[in-house]
Amino acid sequence: MSETALLIQALADRKPRAIARAITLVEDGADCADEILSALDPERIANATVVGVTGPPGAGKSTLTSTLIAEYRKQGIRLGIIAIDPSSPITGGALLGDRIRMMDHALDPDVIVRSMATRGRLGGLCAAAGAAVRIMAAAGCSHIIIETVGVGQSEMDIIRLADITSLVLAPGLGDDIQAMKAGLLEVADLLVVNKADCSGADTLVMDLEGMLRQGGRNDRVSTTVATSGKGVAELMSRIAELNDILRKSGEKTRRRQQAFELEVLDWAQELLRPRILTKIGNRGYAATGDPRRLARELVDAF
Amino acid sequence: MGNSKIKEWQENELAQSLARFPERKKKFVHHGGDEIPRLAVPADIDGKYVKALGFPGQYPYTRGVQPTMYRGRLWTMRQYAGFSSAAESNHRYRYLLEKGTTGLSVAFDLPTQIGYDSDHAMSIGEVGKVGVAIDSLADMEMLFDSIPLDQVSTSMTINSPAAVLLAMYVAVAEKQGVSPGKIKGTIQNDVLKEYVARGTYIFPPAPSLRIITDIFQWCAREAPSFNTISISGYHIREAGSTAMQEVAFTLANGITYVQAALDAGLELDTFAGRLAFFFNATSDLLEEVAKFRAARRMWAKIMKERFGAKNPASMMLRFHTQTAGHTLTAQQIDNNIVRVAIQALAAVLGGTQSLHTNSRDEALSLPTEDSVRTALRTQQIIAHESGVADTVDPLAGSYFVEELTDQIERQAFELIEKIDGAGGVVRCIENGFIQRQIESSAYEYQRGIESNERIIVGVNRFEENEKNRPPLLRVDLAVEAAQIGRLSQVKEKRDNETVAATLARVEEAARGSENLMPVLLEAVKAYATLGEICNVLRRVFGEYRE
Amino acid sequence: MTDTRKKRILIAKPGLDGHDRGAKFIARALRDAGFEVVYTGIRRTPEEIAAAAVQEDVACVGLSSLSGAHLRLFPAVVEALAAAGAEDIPVLGGGVIPEEDWEYLKSSGIRDIFTAGTAIGVIISAFDSACDDHYQRRGQG
Numbered sequence: 001m002s003e004t005a006l007l008i009q010a011l012a013d014r015k016p017r018a019i020a021r022a023i024t025l026v027e028d029g030a031d032c033a034d035e036i037l038s039a040l041d042p043e044r045i046a047n048a049t050v051v052g053v054t055g056p057p058g059a060g061k062s063t064l065t066s067t068l069i070a071e072y073r074k075q076g077i078r079l080g081i082i083a084i085d086p087s088s089p090i091t092g093g094a095l096l097g098d099r100i101r102m103m104d105h106a107l108d109p110d111v112i113v114r115s116m117a118t119r120g121r122l123g124g125l126c127a128a129a130g131a132a133v134r135i136m137a138a139a140g141c142s143h144i145i146i147e148t149v150g151v152g153q154s155e156m157d158i159i160r161l162a163d164i165t166s167l168v169l170a171p172g173l174g175d176d177i178q179a180m181k182a183g184l185l186e187v188a189d190l191l192v193v194n195k196a197d198c199s200g201a202d203t204l205v206m207d208l209e210g211m212l213r214q215g216g217r218n219d220r221v222s223t224t225v226a227t228s229g230k231g232v233a234e235l236m237s238r239i240a241e242l243n244d245i246l247r248k249s250g251e252k253t254r255r256r257q258q259a260f261e262l263e264v265l266d267w268a269q270e271l272l273r274p275r276i277l278t279k280i281g282n283r284g285y286a287a288t289g290d291p292r293r294l295a296r297e298l299v300d301a302f
Numbered sequence: 303m304g305n306s307k308i309k310e311w312q313e314n315e316l317a318q319s320l321a322r323f324p325e326r327k328k329k330f331v332h333h334g335g336d337e338i339p340r341l342a343v344p345a346d347i348d349g350k351y352v353k354a355l356g357f358p359g360q361y362p363y364t365r366g367v368q369p370t371m372y373r374g375r376l377w378t379m380r381q382y383a384g385f386s387s388a389a390e391s392n393h394r395y396r397y398l399l400e401k402g403t404t405g406l407s408v409a410f411d412l413p414t415q416i417g418y419d420s421d422h423a424m425s426i427g428e429v430g431k432v433g434v435a436i437d438s439l440a441d442m443e444m445l446f447d448s449i450p451l452d453q454v455s456t457s458m459t460i461n462s463p464a465a466v467l468l469a470m471y472v473a474v475a476e477k478q479g480v481s482p483g484k485i486k487g488t489i490q491n492d493v494l495k496e497y498v499a500r501g502t503y504i505f506p507p508a509p510s511l512r513i514i515t516d517i518f519q520w521c522a523r524e525a526p527s528f529n530t531i532s533i534s535g536y537h538i539r540e541a542g543s544t545a546m547q548e549v550a551f552t553l554a555n556g557i558t559y560v561q562a563a564l565d566a567g568l569e570l571d572t573f574a575g576r577l578a579f580f581f582n583a584t585s586d587l588l589e590e591v592a593k594f595r596a597a598r599r600m601w602a603k604i605m606k607e608r609f610g611a612k613n614p615a616s617m618m619l620r621f622h623t624q625t626a627g628h629t630l631t632a633q634q635i636d637n638n639i640v641r642v643a644i645q646a647l648a649a650v651l652g653g654t655q656s657l658h659t660n661s662r663d664e665a666l667s668l669p670t671e672d673s674v675r676t677a678l679r680t681q682q683i684i685a686h687e688s689g690v691a692d693t694v695d696p697l698a699g700s701y702f703v704e705e706l707t708d709q710i711e712r713q714a715f716e717l718i719e720k721i722d723g724a725g726g727v728v729r730c731i732e733n734g735f736i737q738r739q740i741e742s743s744a745y746e747y748q749r750g751i752e753s754n755e756r757i758i759v760g761v762n763r764f765e766e767n768e769k770n771r772p773p774l775l776r777v778d779l780a781v782e783a784a785q786i787g788r789l790s791q792v793k794e795k796r797d798n799e800t801v802a803a804t805l806a807r808v809e810e811a812a813r814g815s816e817n818l819m820p821v822l823l824e825a826v827k828a829y830a831t832l833g834e835i836c837n838v839l840r841r842v843f844g845e846y847r848e
Numbered sequence: 849m850t851d852t853r854k855k856r857i858l859i860a861k862p863g864l865d866g867h868d869r870g871a872k873f874i875a876r877a878l879r880d881a882g883f884e885v886v887y888t889g890i891r892r893t894p895e896e897i898a899a900a901a902v903q904e905d906v907a908c909v910g911l912s913s914l915s916g917a918h919l920r921l922f923p924a925v926v927e928a929l930a931a932a933g934a935e936d937i938p939v940l941g942g943g944v945i946p947e948e949d950w951e952y953l954k955s956s957g958i959r960d961i962f963t964a965g966t967a968i969g970v971i972i973s974a975f976d977s978a979c980d981d982h983y984q985r986r987g988q989g
Contacts, residue, residue, distance in 0.1 A: 003987075017933055020905035028853040058733045063847075092854070093879035099900060100848055100889040106896040113903055117884050119854065172725060198725075227506075412864035412915055424893070427920025428864050501866015501890045541869050628869075632965050665964055666946055741872055748873045752968050761965050848889045 004032040008039045014078075014140045019112055022135045027116070027128040029270070037131055040138035046256075048137035049243050052162030053147045054184070059170040060194040062101035064226040065147050069105050071229075071236050072143055078110040080136030080144040082129055087117040094118075098147060112136060127266035130161055130259065159187050160259040163252055164242050166190035166222075166235075169208070171200030186215050189242055192235060196223035272302075304347025311357040311369070319359060319369040326373060330692040338692045340373060341365075344699060354599075354708075358653075358694045362602040364595050364707070365695040366653040367618040372691035377649075378656035379681045380405035380457060380622065381674060387781055388444035391434040395449060397671065401678060405455040405487075405656060408445070409433030410467070415502040417463045417836030420785040429782040433459075437789045438831045442470040443477070451475040456487035457532070457622065457656075462504040464491040465513050466835050469822040472525070488529035488578055488622070491517060494555040495534050497731045497846065498740060499541040504836060507728045509843035513818060514559060515566040518573040520819035530573070531559060532580040532622060539582035540628050542744020545593045546710050548582060550717035551736060553600055557718070558727040560609055570609055574616035583645040583652070584626040590645070591697050592706035594621070594652030600711055623649035624658040630665040633768065634760035638662040643680050650684055651697055657681055789831065796829040804828045805838050812842040855979040858886045858906040860897040862925055865915035866890050870943065870964075874910065874971060881972045883979075894921060898928035901937055907979040913943040923956035936985065938978040942971070 001009070007025075010018030026033045053061050053068075065081065072079055083098035094117035105111040114136075116129055129146065136144050146162055159165050167188035172195075185191070191212070193205050205221045212219060222238055224231035246252040279298055330338040341358065344351060358366035368374065381403055395406050410433040413425035419437050420429045429435050436442055446456075451474065460467045468489050472482050493510040496503040503510070514531065521530045535552035543551065556577065563573055581597070583590050601619035605611040625645035630638045639662045646659050659677040661669030669677070685691050697703045721730050730736045750756035757763045804825035811821045825835055859875045861868060868890050875887045886904045888897065901909050909929070911922055922941045929937050941953060942962040950961050960974045 016899075017902050017905075020903050024856070024905045087884075088879060091880045091882050093882040094854075094884045095875055095879045096884060096886045096904075097889075099886055099904075103888055103892060103896055103900070104847070106892075106899045113900075115884075115886050115904055117854070172729075198729075412917075416864055418864075424864060424891075427917040427924075428915060431916040496866070501868065502864075540867070632963055666944070744869050745873060745876055748877075748968075752877075758965075762967075848891075 004035050007032075008036060011036075011039075011135065011139050012041065016109065016112055019080075019135060019139045020114065023114055023116075023128070023132045026131040026135070027119075033131075037134065040134050044140065045134050045137045048133075048142055048144060049239075050133055050137075050144045050146065050161065050163045051239055052159065052165040053145060053168060054149070054165065054188075055168035055170075055192075056173055057149055058173055059168045060226045061147055061149075061168050062098045064168060064192070064194055064224060064232070065098075065145055066102045066104060067224075067226050067229050067232045068145065068236065069102065069111055071232050073105070073108065073111065077143050078141050079112070080133070080139075080141035081111065081113040082132055082136075082144065082146045083113065083115045084129060084146065084148040085115065085117055086149065087119050089120055092120070112139075112141060127263060127270060130263045130266075133161060160255070160262055163246060163255065164189045164239055166192050166239075168192045168194050169204065170195040171198050171204045185211055190235075190238060191219075191221045192224055193221055194224050194226050196231065197225045197228075304343075304351075307347055307352055308343060308357070311360055315357065315359040316369040319374060323374055325370055326375070330373065332689075338689070340370065341694045342696065342699070354704075355698060361606065361614065361617060362599045363618055364599045365698055367598065367620055367655075369694075371653060371694045372650070372685070373694065376685050376691060377654055377681075378405045378455065378622075379403055379678060379685075380407045380455075380656045380658055381678055382407040382409050382457075382459065382624070382658045387430060387785065388434055388436070388441045392445055392447050392449070394671075395445075398674075398678070399449070399454070401675060402682065403678065405457060406449070407457045407459070407658060409459055411435045412502065414467075414832060415460060415462070417466075417504050417832060417840075419831050419833030420782065420789055422833055425782075427782075429785050435781075435785045436467065436470070436832060437785070438792050438829050439470050439473055439826045440788070440792045440829065442467075442474050446471075446474050450480070451478055452480040452484045454486070456485075458487065458489045461490050461493050461496055461500075461502055462510065463832060463836055464489045465517055465818055465822055466826065466832055468517065468528075469819060469826045473823060473827050482525040482528075484527070485525055486527050488532050489517070490532045490534060490580070492531055492534045492555065492559075492580075494558060494727055494731065495537055495551075498551070498736045499537040499543075503846045505839065505843040506846045507731065509839075510846075511559070511562040512566070515563045515568065516818045518563050518576075519566070519568055520817055521576065522568070522572045524819075526576070528576070529578040530576050532578045533559065534580040536580050536582040536624050538740060539584065539626065541740050542628075542747055543740045544743050545584075545586070545589050546713045547717065547739060547743060549593055549597045549600065549710060550714040550721075551740075552579065552581070553597065553604065553714065554718050554721050554727050556601065557604060557608070560605075564609070570611055571613040571616050574605060574609075574611060575613060575618075578655075579619055579621035581621050581623050581649075581654075582626050583623045583649040583654075585629055585641055585644050585648075587644055587648040587651070588697075588703060589706060589710075590648035591652045592703050593710055594623075594649070594654070595695075595703075595707045596710040596714065597621075598653070599707070600714060620655045622656040622658070623652075623654040625649070625660045627660055627664065629758075630660060630662070631758065631760050632665045634766055635662045635666070637760050638665070639676060639680070642677060643684070646680055646684055647688070647690065650690055653695060792829055793831070800828045801825070801830045801834070804830055805834060808835060809838045809842060812839055854882070854884045855908075855976070855983075856884045856886070856904060856906045857908045857910060857975060857979065858888065858897070858901045858904060859910045859912070860888045860892050860900070860925075861890045861912050862892055862894055862897060862921040863913060863915065863917045864891060865913055865917065867914045868912075870914070871910075871912040874912070874942070874968070877968050878972060878975060881976075883975065894924035894928040895931075897925050898932045898934065901929060902932050902934050906937065907982040908975055909937055909939045910975065911939060911941045911943075913941070913945070916944065918943065918945050919949055919952065922953055922958050926957035936982065938982060940974060940978060942966070 007018050011022055022036050053065055055061050069079055085094055085096050087094040096115035099113055099115055102113050133144050165188045167184055191208050193201055208221045222235045224235055355364045356362055358371055359369035411430050412428045414436045418425045420435050458467055475485050518530050521528050533552055533556045535548040538551050539548040598619045602617040605617040611617050625642045629641055642659050649657050659680050661673035661677045663669055663673045724730050754762050807821045808825055811818050859871055861871050875885045878885050888900050926939055938959045940960045941958045945961055945963055962971050
């Protein structure tokens with residue numbers, strides 16, 4: 001058996017090292033990436049539930065994720081977690097520290113945590129995260145949680161990766177939250193106010209529900225206190241409920257289809273980028289002429 | 303105006319102090335016979351001077367908390383020590399007392415600091431490494447064997463399980479026939495800084511504050527000469543903060559403790575006088591002196607204006623200082639003796655109440671007896687040969703120092719206000735604000751060294767190729783096994799039924815609101831172990847996670 | 849290989865020592881040098897560190913200890929990695945580590961040791977070379 005075949009087998013056998021290696025190979029654009037991804041079990045992928053957790057720093061996302069993990073584990077659910085942090089645009093490196101709050105689960109073989117950096121790709125969020133989700137699902141994770149910091153472009157990207165997106169906020173993080181997150185508020189499936197025991201929580205909940213109503217939605221805002229676990233079981237039920245509704249109405253499939261197409265686009269851009277850069281380099285453009293026209297020429301030549 | 307102000311001080315605070323105890327000498331003179339003034343003051347003392355500086359022992363205490371300062375009594379020379387076993391530590395304490403230390407300082411190993419017994423899985427490899435292992439009262443009894451607790455002052459660097467160790471200390475004293483009312487010393491008991499700078503936390507902030515206020519309350523009644531907390535900036539500075547941040551975060555923590563005690567129903571002036579502080583002394587001598595003076599003035603203002611303190615004792619910032627561990631280099635370790643001397647001088651010029659000087663080999667390992675002696679001699683030379691202890695607050699009036707004192711105070715108050723505005727210290731710990739501030743400063747400092755903008759002699763300038771390695775202290779690996787052996791013996795000999803009963807009482811008290819100290823005393827006297835007691839508390843209070 | 853390949857490492861503090869200033873500085877410095885650094889915080893057991901290293905598929909593990917417990921804990925991490933099937937991940941150690949202990953640590957599988965005062969450039973090179981060797985052995989060139 002080739003090394004890749006061994007890896008694919010180990011993946012199906014749910015070996016953590018294989019999952020980790022496979023994700024790296026896809027992230028790094030290794031030659032065998034296509035082979036690995038094509039061999040993934042489509043049924044496991046289709047049946048998996050992918051939950052996105054996003055929100056501003058300080059909202060307690062990681063703590064909430066860790067508590068969610070604990071609750072899911074009580075039900076014997078096998079979990080994959082992807083924690084995404086930004087890469088430094090200058091150095092290209094990244095400090096991946098979300099795992100700190102999830103280390104309680106480090107020795108649980110049924111919880112696989114992978115930290116990923118955005119690596120400065122178009123759209124902010126690495127396309128490889130989508131592949132990582134599929135790898136984890138194929139390796140038997142029935143639920144996958146993707147956690148990102150809700151700053152800039154990345155939270156809009158997470159929408160398409162996740163079946164259900166939850167936006168986690170907390171009181172006292174600044175009034176400009178509401179203005180900033182207006183777009184995200186419309187698109188997030190679930191709103192959660194964490195640190196619900198802090199003053200200002202009730203007001204925040206009211207404000208958010210008001211904004212939802214303005215947008216034609218009647219759903220309630222969930223409240224949690226991640227550090228004590230309060231409200232987390234209820235949040236899980238809501239997620240399960242929502243997952244059911246989306247599945248039955250066909251919306252889940254529709255979203256996955258759209259995500260699929262966008263991922264193809266992302267990979268295409270990934271793969272084209274170095275080739276285009278080479279061409280530009282070869283042509284040795286002086287900074288004259290119209291860039292747009294030059295680009296059109298370049299693309300037409302493909 | 304000036305003359306009347308100084309006369310007022312002389313007739314009140316100063317006279318009272320001299321009546322309590324005289325100065326060390328009848329006359330302080332320079333070589334040649336000229337008298338050294340007790341306190342140098344400007345030719346005309348104006349309102350500005352009185353408001354900003356005042357006189358030592360008088361609000362706002364900028365110039366010192368005691369009217370005669372070191373002319374009356376030198377600072378306590380308190381060397382931190384303790385390693386491996388209680389028996390060996392006892393030996394080191396008796397050596398130090400013989401050599402002239404006036405106070406004991408106990409270092410505990412990490413398992414003890416984090417409430418684990420020596421036989422716990424997390425304790426493997428850690429027993430006796432950075433301090434003494436205390437699993438039960440039996441170890442404590444050995445630690446203070448032949449050391450009369452009514453005659454020494456003991457400072458214990460213990461935080462999260464401080465209540466348990468204090469209970470053990472009281473129990474040892476009682477066995478010696480010394481009542482709790484007679485014991486003197488300090489427990490560090492400052493959990494807030496653990497979350498941001500030192501890491502030996504056990505329980506979350508809220509229950510930790512409850513334990514601390516229980517200690518305040520119990521000691522106010524039973525052990526009034528014991529300092530119940532050493533609100534620490536030392537570790538915050540070691541973690542990389544600036545001098546200003548050290549003051550701001552320490553005083554902000556102090557504010558939090560005071561508020562917690564008030565919320566628990568204690569009366570300010572019954573406990574505030576026993577709050578003590580613990581600062582760092584780095585090599586930037588002038589900045590450090592300004593820092594200490596600013597801290598004193600700030601705390602006085604905070605206690606008077608924010609909390610309405612009436613008793614002057616409540617407004618006095620008394621502090622212990624340790625020279626900066628992070629400045630010690632592994633290269634050319636003799637250089638460290640010089641660094642420590644400068645840092646110790648800064649602490650003395652800054653008016654510290656007690657001082658620990660690091661040994662030259664501490665960047666490599668725990669110090670040898672020789673190195674410890676040199677560190678102690680450093681303090682003694684400053685005290686007896688340098689002359690700075692013969693007059694009070696000698697740097698007052700220096701344009702540089704006074705400006706820097708004002709600046710540090712101003713910036714520190716701004717930072718405290720920011721923390722207040724963000725919901726207080728606990729909130730700022732939970733959302734990482736304080737940690738980020740410290741990390742930022744630390745990173746900047748280190749980058750400065752890496753880029754050679756900040757010179758560290760022997761490290762990035764004036765380096766040597768060193769061949770001779772000095773003898774180092776090695777902690778015997780057999781220590782762990784021996785300690786575990788002792789622990790199981792204790793468990794065998796004790797009455798396990800009584801232990802279980804006392805532990806049940808601890809749980810009951812923890813779940814309720816009664817003061818924990820009495821039930822802890824019962825438990826330690828029954829030889830319940832530290833780990834057993836802390837496990838009960840972990841069950842009730844939960845564990846803090848980073 | 850595309851230009852997006854990164855060197856992934858894990859920085860951890862095994863045992864009870866809570867002084868993380870050095871570890872945090874190194875983590876940041878490595879990030880500034882282009883590494884992807886998974887930092888797992890303080891008070892981790894060797895088994896937890898090994899499990900995290902496997903899941904994150906790192907090319908190198910860096911350990912920090914200032915409490916003198918390195919003799920027991922650093923080799924324990926090497927053992928835990930082996931037990932998790934990851935004996936190929938190199939381990940580097942730093943902190944307060946007397947020279948007398950280096951031989952024992954190296955023979956226990958620690959690739960490199962750095963004491964206080966080591967220039968950051970040296971440390972970064974060591975991580976670089978450890979990662980390069982690891983990727984090469986894996987055939988990722």
